[in-house]
Amino acid sequence: MPFYEYQVVESKKGCAFCEDSFELLQKISDEHLKVCPECGASVVRLISAPSIGSSKSGLDDRAKNAGFHKLQRLGKGEYEKKY
Ligand SMILES: [Zn+2]
Numbered sequence: 001m002p003f004y005e006y007q008v009v010e011s012k013k014g015c016a017f018c019e020d021s022f023e024l025l026q027k028i029s030d031e032h033l034k035v036c037p038e039c040g041a042s043v044v045r046l047i048s049a050p051s052i053g054s055s056k057s058g059l060d061d062r063a064k065n066a067g068f069h070k071l072q073r074l075g076k077g078e079y080e081k082k083y
Helices: 059-065
Strands: 002-008 022-025 043-045 069-075 078-081
Touching: none
Parallel strands: 022 069
Antiparallel strands: 002 022, 002 043, 069 078
């Protein structure tokens, strides 16, 4: 499954979780996230090529080093914060 990167639309409204950007592991068929799962602020998906989570490029490490958060979708409306 690819990771999608999101960022809050109005940074003033974002919480600590979404004010920078965060990544979400989603199925391609999943609807894009429209609001932050933590605070409900509007978010937009950033235009970037989706990365495959199991790639050898070390996406997790790079994302972590960049201060990104990562969410794994557990089910409808449920997300697990990975870090
Ligand atoms: Zn938020």
